[in-house]
Amino acid sequence: MRLILCYPSKQPLHSQAALFLTSTISTSASPSKWSQAIKQSSSPLKSLQIYTHMHHQSIPIDSFTVLYTLTASTHLHNLPLLRHLHAHIFKLGFISNVYIMSSLLHGYSNACFDDARQLFDEMPERTTVTWNTMITGLSRSGNVDKARSLFDEMPMRNIASWSAMIAAYVNTGHQRKGLALFCKMLTDEKLKPDEFTLCAVLGGCAKMGTVGFVLGKSIHGFIVRNWWELNVELGTTLVDMYAKSGSLKVATLVFDMMRETNVVSWTALICGAGQHGYVNEARTLFDRMQKAGVKPNELTFTGILSTCVHAGLVEEGRMYFKLIYQYGLKPNIHHYGCMVDLFGKAGELEDAYEVIMKMQPEANMNVWGSFLNACKVQNNFKMAERVIKRVVELLRPEKDGGVYSLIADLFVMGEKWDDAEKIRRLMVTQNVRKARGTSFISYGGP
Known part of the structure; x- marks a missing residue:
């Protein structure tokens, strides 16, 4: 069976890949060196080039080589490519390797959920990670009830399973069900939440008005009492919750306490300020972000432009709209x-x-x-x-x-x-x- 990979590029790759590889890795090198080269490649495309070259040169391919190639391929969302790799995995005899099949399932869940569901049904062995992947994939496809049925069928759940199901509810607009499941996790299962759980719950709090705000403050207190560090993900979710609730001062305090921020953090603060009529604050934050060297993204511009709409700032709106092009973005x-x-x-x-x-x-x-x-x-x-x-x-x-x-x-x-x-x-x-x-x-x- 000859492996023909579907690359997201129209240029021929085999000669370029061979030239690159022969200058860096000997064809007599051990499979582990090849697999490490795939793992450490600077892009998914280069990982696939190395894998293709190995196949063409009849270099032995081990399970780590396949696993790292699959991990790289997931980011491409290329369904034909995943199907080719699936066929190759079958030929190589790795179809019973639970780690490889879990990685393939993750790739399918991002590219075509019907393929993911079929693979899940056919898997002889499933891990908790496998079940969690399906729960997340079902929620992305909008089938949150099926995700809950799968969650209830799980032979063993970990904190990631609960986080995945809570996030499934919150991301599909069922915030109250998500918060109810969170309470069940705490009271019935006696599980201590991790940052992923709290990020999912805080995302629901931001959409539930006063009730959500009270719970969000309680979660913030839990974070402080347990001396958790406000990393980018957790800090940004807290900032977003406070900003959307209209507590811009607290949102800004949390933002300033974060050791590291990114464009999502800045955008949460800017959108929250504009949404609640803090026009000057939103514009000041936008200026501060630019001076800090953080490049605005499309959502940042939506936030600042909507601020201009609410305040009737026509000329300022024109200026921000022109900035979209100056930052190399498309409206x-x-x-x-x-x-x-x-x-x-x-x-x-x-x-x-x-x-x-x-x-x-x-x-x-x-x-x-x-x-x-x-x-x-x-x-x-x-x-x-x-x-x-x-x-x-x-x-x-x-x-x-x-x-x-x-x-x-x-x-x-x-x-x-x-x-x-x-x-x-x-x-x-x-x-x-x-x-x-x-x-x-x-x-x-x-």
């Missing part, structure tokens, strides 16, 4: 949406229209709805009329009821009575229901 749908909303609320509808026309990718219904709503507020039917026909073609009866009603109102405002009646009849024939309490623009958070 995404959230950035464009912020700018449309910012210009629309300021009555600068021509600028909002120009942003929509230049958007890549094209505007979604949130952006169109924001623009049309601004036209209604500004009593400018002529601007709305430019885009209404295009928007109507994109409307989905099951999701865009608010936009249907908005367009009908705009036609009435423009004294287009027949068109308004057509939209209303369309709403009846397509069984359109207007969603209550929705917003045309939604801003992300870390």
Whole structure:
């Protein structure tokens, strides 16, 4: 069986890999040296080059070689590649190696969960890590009930199993179930949480208002009493919890106590400040981050731009939007949406229209709805009329009821009575229901 790997590159690799390898590793070197070369490679692609070269030169491949190659391949999310490696593992006789199969399962769970589920069902031996991988994969695919069933079936659970299931609930919007499971872990199983458990629970606290805030403070007290160090992950989660709860001073104190911070930490603080109306603080934090040499990411810019929207800072918004390009990033749908909303609320509808026309990718219904709503507020039917026909073609009866009603109102405002009646009849024939309490623009958070 000849191994043909699917690389994420169109350039031929075998000759380049052979040239690189023959100058660094002798073909007579022991398998352990080859496996270490794969493990220590500077990129997943180089790890695969070494593995391919070994195969072509008939160099013996041991279990560590396969394991390190699989670990590198996981980061590529390349399903054809994983399937080729799976076939090669079968040929080499490593199909019963629980560590190799667990690593393959992890790769499949990131690339194609159906393949992961099939592999899990066929595995002759499973470890706790294997079960935990499936729980995490099921939650990512949105099947949290199946994840819980699997969790309940586990013959043996460790703290990572509980953390995985708690995170599964929190990440799929079932915060209360996640916190209930956390309490069960403490009271029934008498297990002491680790930082991964607390990060998962704190993520749920940030989304549960007053109840979550009280629990979050209690968890913070636990961390302090046990002299835990605020590493980047745990510290950032605490900062995010306090910032989203509006306790910016405490969030800043926690941030300043962290030995190490990163762009996620800064972004959590900036988004929290902007979300609760601390406009000057958000802008000051953004400036401090730049001076500290931390490069903003896409979410950082979403946070600072949404701050400008809430405060009506049009020129500042223009400046931050230009900075996106200066940092070598590309504006995404959230950035464009912020700018449309910012210009629309300021009555600068021509600028909002120009942003929509230049958007890549094209505007979604949130952006169109924001623009049309601004036209209604500004009593400018002529601007709305430019885009209404295009928007109507994109409307989905099951999701865009608010936009249907908005367009009908705009036609009435423009004294287009027949068109308004057509939209209303369309709403009846397509069984359109207007969603209550929705917003045309939604801003992300870390």
